[in-house]
Amino acid sequence: MKKRLISTILCIAMCAGLVAGCGAKEEKKEEKKDAKATEEKVLTVATAGSFFPVIYTDDDGNLTGFEYDILEEVGKRSGYKTKYEIVGDMAVMFEGIETGKYDTMAGQVSVTEEREEKYTFSEVYGYNAIKMAVRGDDPAESVEDLQGRKVCIEFGTVLEDVFNKLNASYPEDKQIELVVTEGNIYDELAIGHYDAFPITVLSFDKINEKGEYDFKLIGDPVLIDKNAFPFAKEPDKEKLEAVNKAIKEMHEDGTLSELSEKYFGRDITQQEITE
Numbered sequence: 001m002k003k004r005l006i007s008t009i010l011c012i013a014m015c016a017g018l019v020a021g022c023g024a025k026e027e028k029k030e031e032k033k034d035a036k037a038t039e040e041k042v043l044t045v046a047t048a049g050s051f052f053p054v055i056y057t058d059d060d061g062n063l064t065g066f067e068y069d070i071l072e073e074v075g076k077r078s079g080y081k082t083k084y085e086i087v088g089d090m091a092v093m094f095e096g097i098e099t100g101k102y103d104t105m106a107g108q109v110s111v112t113e114e115r116e117e118k119y120t121f122s123e124v125y126g127y128n129a130i131k132m133a134v135r136g137d138d139p140a141e142s143v144e145d146l147q148g149r150k151v152c153i154e155f156g157t158v159l160e161d162v163f164n165k166l167n168a169s170y171p172e173d174k175q176i177e178l179v180v181t182e183g184n185i186y187d188e189l190a191i192g193h194y195d196a197f198p199i200t201v202l203s204f205d206k207i208n209e210k211g212e213y214d215f216k217l218i219g220d221p222v223l224i225d226k227n228a229f230p231f232a233k234e235p236d237k238e239k240l241e242a243v244n245k246a247i248k249e250m251h252e253d254g255t256l257s258e259l260s261e262k263y264f265g266r267d268i269t270q271q272e273i274t275e
Contacts, residue, residue: 043080043239045071046093046102053206053263055106066263067106070125070247071229073255078242091156094119097232103239108200110158110225120235121228123247125256126268128200129221130159135189135214140196142219147174150194152181159198162222186213198222202264 047067049057055065063084075082085102087093096102097119108128111121132151134140140149147170153159160178167175181188185197190213199207204217231240250256256269 041080042083043071043075043078043243044083044085044101044103046085046087046096046105047107048088048090049084049086051107051203053203054108066126066259067108069259069262070250070256071106073250073259074243074246077246077249080239080242089156090154094156094230097230100232103236104229104231104243106229108227109230110223111228112158112161112225114161115158115230118233119230120233120240121230122240123244123251124226124228125247125250126227126260128202128225128227128268130198130200130223130225131204131217131221132196132219133189133199133204133215134196134218135192136216137214138195138216138218140218143222145218146176146196148176149196150177150179152179152185152188152194152197155180158223158225162198186215189213189215202266202268205265206263 047055047063049055049063051065053065055063055067058064071082074080084106087096087105090105090107093102093105093107097105104122108126111124115121132140132143132146134146140146143166151163153163155178163176163178170176179194181193183193186207188194189197196218199217201217201221204215207213207215229243247256251269257267260267260269
């Protein structure tokens with residue numbers, strides 16, 4: 001009897017140990033699942049953070065702007081925490097999207113046929129026209145008047161293609177010299193480090209409101225574009241769907257229009273701006 005009792009007690013103890021062990025393993029599995037779920041609820045966004053009023057750093061050092069507010073609202077509606085990484089080069093941002101370092105990028109990215117071959121874009125949230133800005137006393141009246149002069153652009157953007165095509169139609173000695181700047185693009189134009197730069201009509205409106213510069217827009221738009229957030233060609237479907245769902249809702253309930261009015265003084269979310 002004693003031996004049988006001892007055996008029964010040992011058996012019960014072993015079973016209890018196994019159950020406890022299984023329970024511990026299940027708890028660890030659940031913890032790992034929860035941790036993984038938390039990690040996956042982050043949307044990583046690359047941005048230069050210096051494009052007023054699209055997405056820029058305010059006087060307190062905090063990011064703000066039209067696209068910043070859009071992405072923050074996307075996060076609220078989708079449950080994703082938006083993590084921003086400041087990157088100084090647009091080409092590096094695109095490369096980071098391709099390699100999976102970033103989910104997307106912010107900075108009024110244009111949707112083009114070439115880019116659609118390499119990236120998957122979110123729903124379009126805005127339309128814009130890009131014209132050339134020159135100093136107020138500059139005699140230039142069109143892009144053609146900039147032949148043989150310096151234009152500041154950001155390489156790796158659709159505007160580089162635009163000017164390369166323009167230059168292909170100009171004589172070699174009359175081609176526009178494309179340059180970059182590490183300084184403030186507005187200050188650099190004001191002191192004559194180059195002769196012009198392309199800027200969206202909307203951003204130009206906001207610069208004029210500040211009254212810090214004597215600039216003017218010239219000629220017809222060099223580009224009318226659609227703006228959306230680029231993702232990898234084979235994106236994280238859950239993230240892309242969450243972003244698209246939020247943007248659609250924001251279109252429907254007027255949130256995008258309100259944000260546009262807040263930063264640009266007009267609604268750019270429903271139709272193309274050409275003037």
